Amino acid sequence: MMLTALGLMSGTSLDGVDVALIETDGKQVKAFGPTGYRAYSPAERNLLRQALSEAVHLSQRDARPGILADAERAVTRAHAEAVTAFLAQNRMRPEDIDIVGFHGQTVLHRPEKRLTVQIGDGRALARAIHIPVMYDFRAADVEAGGQGAPFVPVYHRALVQSLQREGPIVVVNIGGVSNVTYIDGNEALIACDTGPGNALLDDFMYRTMNQAFDAEGKFAALGKVDEAWIARALELPFFAAPPPKSLDRNDFAALKLGDVAPADGAATLTAFTAAAISRIISLLPRRPRSWIVCGGGARNLTMLRMLRERVGSATVEAAETLGWASDAIEAQAFGFLAARGLKGLPLSYPATTGVPMPMTGGVMARP
Numbered sequence: 001m002m003l004t005a006l007g008l009m010s011g012t013s014l015d016g017v018d019v020a021l022i023e024t025d026g027k028q029v030k031a032f033g034p035t036g037y038r039a040y041s042p043a044e045r046n047l048l049r050q051a052l053s054e055a056v057h058l059s060q061r062d063a064r065p066g067i068l069a070d071a072e073r074a075v076t077r078a079h080a081e082a083v084t085a086f087l088a089q090n091r092m093r094p095e096d097i098d099i100v101g102f103h104g105q106t107v108l109h110r111p112e113k114r115l116t117v118q119i120g121d122g123r124a125l126a127r128a129i130h131i132p133v134m135y136d137f138r139a140a141d142v143e144a145g146g147q148g149a150p151f152v153p154v155y156h157r158a159l160v161q162s163l164q165r166e167g168p169i170v171v172v173n174i175g176g177v178s179n180v181t182y183i184d185g186n187e188a189l190i191a192c193d194t195g196p197g198n199a200l201l202d203d204f205m206y207r208t209m210n211q212a213f214d215a216e217g218k219f220a221a222l223g224k225v226d227e228a229w230i231a232r233a234l235e236l237p238f239f240a241a242p243p244p245k246s247l248d249r250n251d252f253a254a255l256k257l258g259d260v261a262p263a264d265g266a267a268t269l270t271a272f273t274a275a276a277i278s279r280i281i282s283l284l285p286r287r288p289r290s291w292i293v294c295g296g297g298a299r300n301l302t303m304l305r306m307l308r309e310r311v312g313s314a315t316v317e318a319a320e321t322l323g324w325a326s327d328a329i330e331a332q333a334f335g336f337l338a339a340r341g342l343k344g345l346p347l348s349y350p351a352t353t354g355v356p357m358p359m360t361g362g363v364m365a366r367p
């Protein structure tokens with residue numbers, strides 16, 4: 001049975017809520033619908049940053065001490081507003097949507113402690129928007145001993161099904177953190193986080209240039225890459241570990257560049273992201289022939305160039321050039337995952353999150 005699924009994603013970049021509609025049976029995507037976006041206000045972004053700091057002390061997934069309760073209310077409200085605006089813009093009613101997939105906002109990710117925390121109240125959202133909501137997608141996986149991330153790989157596989165490209169194919173998502181999905185014919189999916197995405201670079205741009213990010217990678221293009229710094233950073237044990245593996249947004253925040261010219265720092269951090277992504281090649285069964293890049297990092301032309309320089313003769317294409325809605329892929333993915341969860345299909349696999357067996361998940365809230 002085909003479902004009309006609305007996916008909602010608030011990623012590690014803390015920029016806002018992505019909204020995307022798809023028609024799916026949880027296996028294939030029949031049609032892509034409209035997309036939407038609701039930016040966080042500066043005050044909301046600030047609240048989320050504080051929530052991330054406070055969440056470091058959490059030891060239970062459902063505890064909301066201090067500012068985390070405020071942050072959760074703000075996240076739920078922002079998502080409700082995003083859905084209401086989306087429905088109005090597209091002249092739709094709540095009854096037109098079968099299910100909402102609500103990721104929430106990750107504030108802490110510690111898979112080694114079987115802990116991953118996404119704030120956002122699924123029940124309150126269902127009541128506010130009058131649509132059934134599936135949420136807490138990562139909970140069952142971490143509880144069973146999985147990494148709890150990445151979850152987008154099943155959706156990447158569905159997207160790649162209709163694509164004519166030489167395999168193995170890797171889909172890379174460069175968000176706050178980067179993750180890859182390796183697809184090689186009918187073999188099992190392999191996936192993992194690879195290291196930093198844009199988060200280190202964004203934080204650096206904010207500190208040194210008072211800018212939220214390096215638009216199109218123009219600033220990094222002016223700088224000189226410190227390859228020795230990158231080689232040292234890549235010695236961290238995370239990079240040599242085979243998949244599955246996953247990261248918290250701030251896992252590399254302690255890496256310091258020292259006293260560098262801002263453009264050189266931006267160039268080095270951009271190259272670090274590209275180098276960490278290409279580091280995965282030697283940990284995969286076969287060398288990928290085609291790389292498809294999605295997430296905000298696909299708009300960073302310097303990052304794309306640096307990735308091209310590090311993947312040998314393989315092709316590197318931005319997802320947008322294939323007609324995929326790059327910014328909406330994660331939101332689409334959570335709509336797709338909600339449809340899968342509703343049907344009891346697996347969301348994660350031993351080779352994507354390290355969960356002992358293919359695992360379904362998601363918690364349902366009805367209005």
Ligand SMILES: Nc1ncnc2c1ncn2[C@@H]1O[C@H](COP(=O)(O)OP(=O)(O)OP(=O)(O)O)[C@@H](O)[C@H]1O
Nearest residue numbers: 011012013175176177198213215216295296297299
């Ligand atoms: N025009 C652009 N030029 C360069 N970089 C850009 C551009 N637009 C977005 N980005 C980068 O992409 C980031 C946002 O990426 P994205 O929306 O994929 O992240 P996310 O979904 O929040 O993260 P994650 O996938 O880790 O959850 C921005 O913070 C910025 O660094």
Ligand SMILES: CC(=O)N[C@H]1[C@@H]2OC[C@@H](O2)[C@@H](O)[C@@H]1O[C@H](C)C(=O)O
Nearest residue numbers: 012106109149150151152175177179
């Ligand atoms: C715990 C968490 O929220 N992880 C995010 C983060 O952002 C990118 C990368 O790290 C990925 O593992 C994941 O997001 C995508 C949506 C995923 O689960 O596939």
